Amino acid sequence: MAAGRARRPGHGGGDRRRVRGRFLVTGAGGGPAPGRRGRGRRGGEDLAVPEAEFTSYYGRPILKPPVWKWDIAAYLFTGGLAAGSSLLAAGGQLTGRPALRRAGRATALAAVSASAAFLIRDLGRPERFHHMLRVAKPTSPMSVGTWILSAYGPAAGVAAVAEAAVWLPERGPFGLVRRVLPPVGRAAGLAAAATAPALATYTGVLLASTAVPSWHEAYPELPVIFAGSALAGGAGVGLIAAPCAQAGPARRMAVAGAALELVGSHRVETRLGLLSEPYRVGTAGRLLRAGRLLTAAGVVGGLLGRRSRAVSALSGAALLAASVATRFGIFHGGVASARDPKYTVVPQRQRLAERRAAA
Structure with missing residues (x-):
């Protein structure tokens, strides 16, 4: 150092230079300080400040949030309700319970019609649904789901129309129709029930195949939750519409659906680490908690109210409301999770750290 030039206080014979956002501590001659060579990332660089916390540009999401509106959440519910109602109708048909059969078939047709309306509304123009049938792409859940809906809808419709055969006159040209419709309706009802499990669960696969963090990470649980919700919704229809003496299959469906739904919901709220948080807080948390309470109330009321039509009806309404709350909560x-950038970046960093540790 030149004579007459004093050192600046606090440097202790060394110099600090800022190199690419980090401080490089050097010796008096400009080289690295003794004992510090090789300890930094680039042969002498030593990180003197902690890494910056994650932030995104202006706090904007990294992923584009889904553009779907409430109609797609309603589509998730009505599709599951249609599937559960067809299973209920098939159970009533096979066990000789006409009230369950009629209620299940009528509800299935109404629900699948609403599903088609919600889907077309989201697509914007009706012809887009037709365009989706031009190809069959097994790797696309949306394409597979469109074909499932197209196969299920006519079967559910024929089964429901067959219930109207009793209102046709026995003689004349309608007599033949009255005799033919019931067996055709039985076959169509079983065909709809065979397609119902795929209809109930494909929407869970569809959500899990997106890049939305809390949907994608919950890929094992979403189909289970949606299957349970569909069974609970169908059971609710049976408890509301059928006499207590014929509601046995509906009560058993309610227990099975509640078990699947509650176990799946508990797992998505506890298994996913940080990505479980969106299911516990805010609107989703309130809806899922309400869904659990309503499901439990519906099952308990259905089991205890076997001789009370009013209690059974209230239990069925609770199960239907629980199905709505669960679908909208998910x-x-x-x-x-798509709107907050931390749910995208923090899990990615954790996975990278685990890979480095394993390597």
Whole structure:
């Protein structure tokens, strides 16, 4: 150092230079300080400040949140309700319970019609649904789901129309129709029930195949939750519409559906680490908690109210409301995880750290 030039206080014979956002501590001659060579990332660089916390540009999401509106959440519910109602109708048909059969078939037709309306509304123009049938792409859940809906809808419709055969006159040209429709309706009802499990669960696969963090990471649980919700919704229809003496299959469906739904919901709220948080807080958390309470109330009421039509009806309404709350809760949880960038970046960093540790 030149004579007459004093050192600046605090440097202790060395110099600090800022190199690419880090401080490089050097000796008096400009080289690295003793004992520090090779300890940094680039042969002498030593990180003197902690790494910056994650942030995104202006706090904007990294992923584009889903553009789906409430109609797709309603589509998730009505599709599951149609599937559960067809299973209920098949159970009533096979066990000789006409009230369950009629209620299940009528509800299935109404629900699948609403599903088609919600889907077309989301697509924007009706012809787009037709365009989706031009190809069959097994690797696309949306394409597979469109074909499932197209196969299920006519079968459910024929089964429901067959219930109207009793209102046709026995003689004349309608007499033949009255005799032919019931066996055709039985076959169509069983065909709809065979397609119902795929209809109930493909929407869970569809959500899990997106890049939305809390949906994608919950790929094992979403189909289970949606299957349970569909069974619970169909059971609710049976408890509302059928006399207590014929509601046995509906009560058993309610227990099975509640078990699947509650176990799946518990796993998505506890297994996913940080990505479980969107299912526990905000709108999604409130809806899923309400769904659990309503499901439990519906099952308990259905089992205890075997001789009370009013209690059975209230239990069925609780199960239907629980199915709505669960579907909307899952929908809102995924949307919330896409809007907050931490749910995208923090799990990615954790996975990278685990790979480095394993290597």
